[in-house]
Amino acid sequence: MSELTLFNYQFKAMGSPCQVQIYTTDKVTSKNIADAVIGDIVRLEQKYSRYNPKSFLSEINRYAEAGKSIEVDPETASLLNYAVTCYEQSDGLFDITSGALRKVWKFTQNSNTLPNPKYIDKALKKIGWEKVRWANSKLSFSRTGMQLDFGGIVKEYATDRAAAMATQLGVKHGLINLGGDIKVIGSHPDGRPWQIGIQHPQKKDDIISAIGLTTGGMATSGDYERCIMINGKRYGHILNPITGWPVQYFSSVTVVSDFCVLAGSASTIAMLKEENGTQWLTNLNLAHQWIDHEGNVGGSISAINK
């Protein structure tokens, strides 16, 4: 049996730095596998990008904007079904229709004023999964001006798919990292777990804790990467679709689960639940870690890793 070597492919996709790290016997094999895996990630980016007008999501959003109906393919249908479950489990906080709020809240460097509450109220009228009819692969928007956004689902789903695809192609040891959404394939060949550091939300180069994974996925939601400071107060980019305001309680939540997509939605739901998030995470019974705006750290991961 020939020796396994670690090959690391770095690329940019879905607006984030990404890595495919796989152990194979030779470079050609690793390149072929990485090409196939990255090909699928690029496919999903092109299909579900909000920014690419040619994407299928943009097409859906043109129908949403017009308040019309559109038929979707099975893959999109299963993502929508997944989003419905998140909506139900979060009591309406995880809502893929909250896109209209992004037009009101702009999280760019030079934003220094809060949006006019009148515009927030106006945007809220165009938000709410209950305003969408979804049955038999057909999406019908009951009013104009709505927008869908698969943020918090597609990148994580792409991570799980990439790992499954690599496994299918014979990889026994590897790691997929799409901008912090992680899925590992086994341990390192010598049995060591993959050490994954959780970034400190306020100090960019600091790692607050590290976790060893030999299986499963991990995802972090945080408002530290994109936020605005107005009158000394932080406003993060995670918006509550019911109030229309950024969530305030946590600065980051990390969840570990068998699948990255589940970890990703669980961490986002916890962020959205604010002060009720801690209890919700405990009830969820998945390994997790949270850091609030006062710098307090909690959750089952820190208990294991400190």
Place this chain on the structure above:
Amino acid sequence: MALVEVVVAVTKKTKNTNSLAALTIATLALPGISPTAIAAEAEYFDLDSQFTRYSESNNRMKIDVYQANASIPFNDKFKLKINGVKDVITGASPIYYKPTNGQAKMQKSGASIKDVRDAVDISGNYIHSAGNVGLNVGRSSENDYDSTFFNIDSLLDFNQKRTSLSSGYGYSSDNVWAVDHCPSDYIYKGSQCASIPILTFPPGLIPQTFINNGMYRRPDVGGEKQTHQGLLGLTQILNKDALIQTNLTYTHNQGYLSDPYKDAYLEGATPLCFHNDCGTYVHDTRPTNRDQFATLVRYVQHFGALNAAAMHVDYRFYADTWGVDAHTFEFTWIQPIYAGWNLTPRMRYYSQGAADFYAPYFLSTRADGFYSSDYRLANFGAIGGGVQLNKEFFNRLNLGLGIDFYERKMNYGINGGAGTAEDNFSFSMFSAKINFKY
């Protein structure tokens, strides 16, 4: 443990404590995120070939089966499949049983059987947003049986693919008869093989009923029959590692349902002679209607921690209007070992109660006029087991070898009814399989 949690989660979706179960089920419905799901999703041109040899103990039947099929995907929605089978059956089969010192004594078919079956069928499968529909038509023929059949089936997914409902209907129209040998050099004439040397017939004047090699089609047995079958099934995903499947099958047969090759010993019947073998026997005679009911419950559990092993546990109950009832218990373990090697051991127990009109032999006439000594309608039990070894190469080529053993004994049964130890037998079966996708 997880089972109970999930059941609750499905009924009370918004309860916090069940979020993990609900999210896990929704996650598993996403395409291609577990390696096996990707395998199922990829569409390949698929070629399959299989050879199976079945042989019973005591020089009873031996069957060789050659099977090949090709699956051709037209696009991601439509797939066509062509399947061909050739069976070669040789050996001897029990005809009837004579009472000898109070025990049934088997009389096997005098001449050895040699039969070839050719079957071909074509099926199309269409995948739509909520499931798939399939149609299958085919024909099978051998020198004493032909069958034309079709099936339609449908699978509907709902509840975010956690639940699927399958239904199907099948119809077949069959013709069954018996062929037999005339003693060498003699041909069939009238109702028996006449003692007329074949050479005395001038060329071109050989009677139509003469088939070939001295085989003729018996006019006294055989007929047409029709079968209607309906199926309803439900599969429920319980959690990411377990599912439960149930189905119910109803079959209605009508027409000639007897076995044209079998007879039953009946004390006092007018002696019949055949090939100089005379006895007081009657032809196998069964009712012309039969309603069959079967129900299956299957539980599948995956064990991620045991190198992705899987366990299947099946129970099947069967009953029909002929008075036959049966229980089947089956256990299969699928164990991936290393580098594409898979080992699949399985165990099976079967118990059947006899048909109302079955007996090894009959000492008096029956009011309904039905008689059968067919060992397949007797009371018996059977224990079977086997193991299959598979190896996958380059994700494209799959080679498999299998061995199966089976032992049938009258006293293994728990259902009751008539039977005879004379029909105790065992068989072994070897199979080799090759599958190639490209």
